[in-house]
Amino acid sequence: MNGYNVAILGATGAVGSRLIDQLAQSTIPVKNLKLLASKRSAGKILQFKGESLTVEQTTVDSFKNIDLVLASAGGEVSKKFLPIAVEAGAVCVDNTSAFRMDPDVPLVIPEVNRNALKKHHGIIANPNCSTIQMVLALAPIRQKFGLKQVIVSTYQAISGAGQAAWQELLDQTKQHLYDKPMTAKITPVKGAAKHYPQAFNLLPQIDVFEKDGYTHEEWKMIHETKKILLDDMDSPDIKVTATCVRVPVEIGHGESIYLVTADKTATVSDLHTLLATAPGIIVQDEPAKQLYPQPLTATGKRETFVGRIRLDEENPGAFNIWVVADNLLKGAAWNTVEIAECLVADDLM
Known part of the structure; x- marks a missing residue:
């Protein structure tokens, strides 16, 4: 053609x-x-x-x-x-x-x-943008070492809520800096009964609340992960739970991910090597040089950045990783x- x-x-x-x-x-x-x-x-x-x-x-x-x-x-x-x-x-x-x-x-x-x-x-x-960057990092780990459980806390940029919410954050920032009351008409959810300022604030609500107390954003991360990795949105084979938080950042979602592998012999070095060679991922993990992923440095990039890879010393096979990506590009x-x-x-x- x-x-x-x-x-x-x-x-x-x-x-x-x-x-x-x-x-x-x-x-x-x-x-x-x-x-x-x-x-x-x-x-x-x-x-x-x-x-x-x-x-x-x-x-x-x-x-x-x-x-x-x-x-x-x-x-x-x-x-x-x-x-x-x-x-x-x-x-x-x-x-x-x-x-x-x-x-x-x-x-x-x-x-x-x-x-x-x-x-x-x-x-x-x-x-979902938050699902993409998480699963991109989890998939090679699961393929090599198996995956039993995922616990994720997100730090999601305001741009994920749309241009109007993004502009509202900028307006609130100016209002606060000039000692004026901050007006909120959109965040956390435009159609909600209450609105709160996003500037200089953290909002533990993205999308509406479901009956079980999870937000729909959290529900999406749980079930999309299962559908992508297991082809079954309700599969019990990987336990997934999420807490999604909107932060006063313009572009770039951050995620703190706690994962438990099936193979307990997996090491930090193994994960470093695995993720460094995985497509679409750049490992930034040199604590001695204070090198780790940040929204500001990920903005405008197609890749997903992974750092702070460390073992849970009290739980063999369990690791913490920090994942950042431009939510408007890869997300x-x-x-x-x-x-x-x-x-x-x-x-x-």
Whole structure:
């Protein structure tokens, strides 16, 4: 094929702009690119490889002659339009939670479960940003030493909550520095009964609370991990639990991960060697030189960074690791485009 007709759904958002950039740098031969968004964003002019493109309002007719859709416009938008796009003949890679738990939709991190793409029926789901970087680090450990349990605490950047929440954090920071009351209308969840400032604050709530007291973000990390690694969102073979916290950082999620291997002979040196040679991972772990992953240094990078690898001295086979990644790139735009690259390379379009 000489090239593909590609549509980006949600082109004007924080992830959408990065989808455009990552697509421009990808190996995908793009014949034509259509930028789609809501009615209020239609008419905006964006750049793709030096060409000015006008954003169009998304309608049921937007996907005629489109081969590939990269979507990041919110779950309800994806639920409405992606089945229409598939019916029109497109393959869709979706960066929302709309289809992640659908048993007929592959949930894919290319470095971990690329083969799952062979089972797609027109839609492939991009995992949650916090899940991607964690599973990318866990997968090689599990393959080599087995994995029995995972306990993760996240430190998630405000950009994961969207551009409006990001701007609210910046506004609150200015308000606080000028000794003015901080106004909160979005965080932790826009539709919640109460809102709290994110600036200079930690919010142990990302998404809504479920009946069991976990937030939906925590639920996603638990069940997405099982689906990706075990092809079963409810598998008991790996115990997973999560606490997700929003922090006043612009870009870059941090995760403190406690893991228990099945093979108790695993050592810190083993994990260092294993992760240093794993695709998509860069190990930054030199305590004597104060070298460890940080959101500021991970921003703008496609890789996932791992450090602070250490043994739990009181529990053989158990380790602590610290994982950081740009949530808008590997956690969203780059993983989405990387999936599309694999679809093209593996002749799955």
